[in-house]
Amino acid sequence: MTDLTRLSAASLASKIASKEVSAVEVTTAHLDRIAAVDERVHAFLHVDREGALEAARKVDNGEITGPLAGVPIAVKDVVTTKGVPTTAASKILEGWKPPYDATIVERLKQAGMPILGKTNMDEFAMGSSTEYSAYGATNNPWDLGRIPGGSGGGSSAALAAFEAPLAIGTDTGGSIRQPGAVTGTVGAKPTYGGTSRYGLIAFSSSLDTPGPCGRTVEDTALLHSVMAGYDPRDSTSINAPVPDVVRAAQIGKNGDLSGVKLGVVKEFAGDGSEPGVLSSFHESLEKLVKLGAEIVEVSCPHFQYALPAYYLIAPSEASSNLARFDGVRYGLRAGDDGSRSLEEVMSLTREAGFGPEVKRRIIIGTYALSSGYYDAYYGQAQKVRTLITRDFQSAFEKVDVLVSPTTPFVAFPFGSRTSDPYQMYLADLFTIPTNLYGGPAISVPCGLSEGLPVGFQIMAPTMADDRMYRVAAALESAVGSFTPPEL
Amino acid sequence: MAAISREEVAHLARLSRLAVTEEELDRFAGQLDVILQSVARVGEVAAEDIPPTSHSVPLTNVYREDVPTPSLSQEAALSGAPDAFEDRFRVPRILDEED
Numbered sequence: 001m002t003d004l005t006r007l008s009a010a011s012l013a014s015k016i017a018s019k020e021v022s023a024v025e026v027t028t029a030h031l032d033r034i035a036a037v038d039e040r041v042h043a044f045l046h047v048d049r050e051g052a053l054e055a056a057r058k059v060d061n062g063e064i065t066g067p068l069a070g071v072p073i074a075v076k077d078v079v080t081t082k083g084v085p086t087t088a089a090s091k092i093l094e095g096w097k098p099p100y101d102a103t104i105v106e107r108l109k110q111a112g113m114p115i116l117g118k119t120n121m122d123e124f125a126m127g128s129s130t131e132y133s134a135y136g137a138t139n140n141p142w143d144l145g146r147i148p149g150g151s152g153g154g155s156s157a158a159l160a161a162f163e164a165p166l167a168i169g170t171d172t173g174g175s176i177r178q179p180g181a182v183t184g185t186v187g188a189k190p191t192y193g194g195t196s197r198y199g200l201i202a203f204s205s206s207l208d209t210p211g212p213c214g215r216t217v218e219d220t221a222l223l224h225s226v227m228a229g230y231d232p233r234d235s236t237s238i239n240a241p242v243p244d245v246v247r248a249a250q251i252g253k254n255g256d257l258s259g260v261k262l263g264v265v266k267e268f269a270g271d272g273s274e275p276g277v278l279s280s281f282h283e284s285l286e287k288l289v290k291l292g293a294e295i296v297e298v299s300c301p302h303f304q305y306a307l308p309a310y311y312l313i314a315p316s317e318a319s320s321n322l323a324r325f326d327g328v329r330y331g332l333r334a335g336d337d338g339s340r341s342l343e344e345v346m347s348l349t350r351e352a353g354f355g356p357e358v359k360r361r362i363i364i365g366t367y368a369l370s371s372g373y374y375d376a377y378y379g380q381a382q383k384v385r386t387l388i389t390r391d392f393q394s395a396f397e398k399v400d401v402l403v404s405p406t407t408p409f410v411a412f413p414f415g416s417r418t419s420d421p422y423q424m425y426l427a428d429l430f431t432i433p434t435n436l437y438g439g440p441a442i443s444v445p446c447g448l449s450e451g452l453p454v455g456f457q458i459m460a461p462t463m464a465d466d467r468m469y470r471v472a473a474a475l476e477s478a479v480g481s482f483t484p485p486e487l
Numbered sequence: 488m489a490a491i492s493r494e495e496v497a498h499l500a501r502l503s504r505l506a507v508t509e510e511e512l513d514r515f516a517g518q519l520d521v522i523l524q525s526v527a528r529v530g531e532v533a534a535e536d537i538p539p540t541s542h543s544v545p546l547t548n549v550y551r552e553d554v555p556t557p558s559l560s561q562e563a564a565l566s567g568a569p570d571a572f573e574d575r576f577r578v579p580r581i582l583d584e585e586d
Binding site for chain 1: 491495496499500501502503504505506507508511514515518519521522523525526527528529530531532533534537538539540541542543544546547548549551559563564566567568569570576578579580581
């Protein structure tokens with residue numbers, strides 16, 4: 001019998017719709033796979049076996065139909081799921097069961113997608129390696145001694161380990177694309193405002209964007225079309241039609257890129273990328289040229305300031321957003337023995353509940369927003385954001401999309417960057433400009449370096465998400481797929 | 488840009504309601520100094536006449552019709568609370584006994 005966990009989401013959906021297999025069989029196969037391998041991968045923080053099977057039964061009973069009905073999915077633990085533990089991988093929310101669903105979770109349920117469970121991540125989505133989870137790191141299925149990327153390492157590792165055919169991630173500075181790149185999977189950050197943030201545990205509100213993760217570009221586009229769209233409960237949600245990303249991916253699969261102009265960013269050239277990453281990137285460019293694309297060098301002079309601007313803006317917003325974790329209404333409370341004041345209990349709760357990266361960023365954010373430093377740090381960073389947006393707009397007058405490696409390096413061994421936080425931040429060098437601008441971007445596997453996956457990033461103008469899917473699907477057709485060793 | 492001192496980290500931690508340990512103070516002071524020196528580069532480029540961008544999409548207020556809709560039950564609202572008493576959140580004391 002076919003191993004159902006190896007099939008694409010599109011193929012599973014087709015087999016379920018034609019009743020060749022049942023949704024319960026598909027869901028059970030993935031739950032069994034999780035039971036067999038997750039002890040080694042640690043992609044999941046919580047598995048909801050009963051909830052997933054109940055949703056699958058509804059599809060088999062004909063109560064729900066749709067393009068992904070019956071296809072199971074994993075959800076990053078920063079997205080609220082009613083009655084199912086949601087911790088953002090933090091001790092401060094250990095055991096918390098939200099009383100409501102995020103809008104994107106409601107949409108998955110309405111589409112008949114069984115939710116397998118919640119995936120591991122860096123605490124509050126702060127990190128580039130999933131080493132900052134309070135519940136232990138996730139291991140990269142390509143090499144269990146290496147990081148799966150971050151912050152959405154659990155979602156991407158679950159895909160690479162065949163524990164789920166689809167997953168939800170969130171991308172604040174690259175947290176969908178960077179894990180996608182280092183696990184050999186596909187990850188897309190939609191246009192900011194194209195997917196609802198209602199029900200996300202906020203990290204940096206002006207940057208956080210939920211998005212789809214898959215093993216193929218078409219699967220990722222299918223999930224994108226299910227989760228995207230206007231949400232009146234989110235004041236930053238864009239009230240406009242969702243671009244037809246599924247059709248764009250299908251067109252791209254045909255491999256014709258005639259007339260498409262790809263912009264290569266001049267300023268990304270001298271960045272210290274690993275030689276294997278650069279050679280995979282350039283080989284991919286050659287393949288795209290053979291499909292008819294034209295390569296144009298473009299200058300984005302302010303991209304070099306994106307990383308510093310991001311590491312001022314994101315912690316500033318985080319220091320404000322995380323003020324709600326005070327031990328009063330939900331989550332952990334420490335030191336409340338009757339002898340301490342409210343303020344002391346808050347401080348002890350936050351000390352006990354937050355991990356090192358979260359504390360570092362809260363302190364940086366507090367510093368950047370404090371009187372006397374605001375203009376020099378936060379105010380300047382917001383101006384840099386304007387300049388980066390202008391760079392993108394100017395580039396998109398000359399080209400259809402911008403391309404780059406997704407990450408400067410392949411998956412690194414655990415512990416090799418934790419002692420120097422700024423070295424860790426460099427993992428997001430190529431992904432961050434897009435978050436500051438707000439446009440969509442996708443990472444597609446494009447080759448291997450020293451036996452580990454390399455990602456190719458495609459960035460598009462805001463609300464032109466379909467454009468990046470077309471190029472991504474064409475590249476995927478040209479380079480083929482990459483499968484990790486058996487676990 | 489000024490270097491960040493251990494005392495300054497301690498002050499910021501107090502403002503942030505974080506009871507950091509002595510060991511964390513030593514560690515964070517060094518790390519934050521490196522990070523802040525690196526990010527200070529934003530000051531090199533943005534001139535006076537550049538407007539700041541806070542969001543990539545225009546923000547709009549969201550209104551709904553002024554009609555009653557179902558809300559969370561008292562039980563649901565208190566379900567994640569660290570402590571509750573007589574259907575209310577129980578919080579640590581905020582007044583001294585003599586107050």
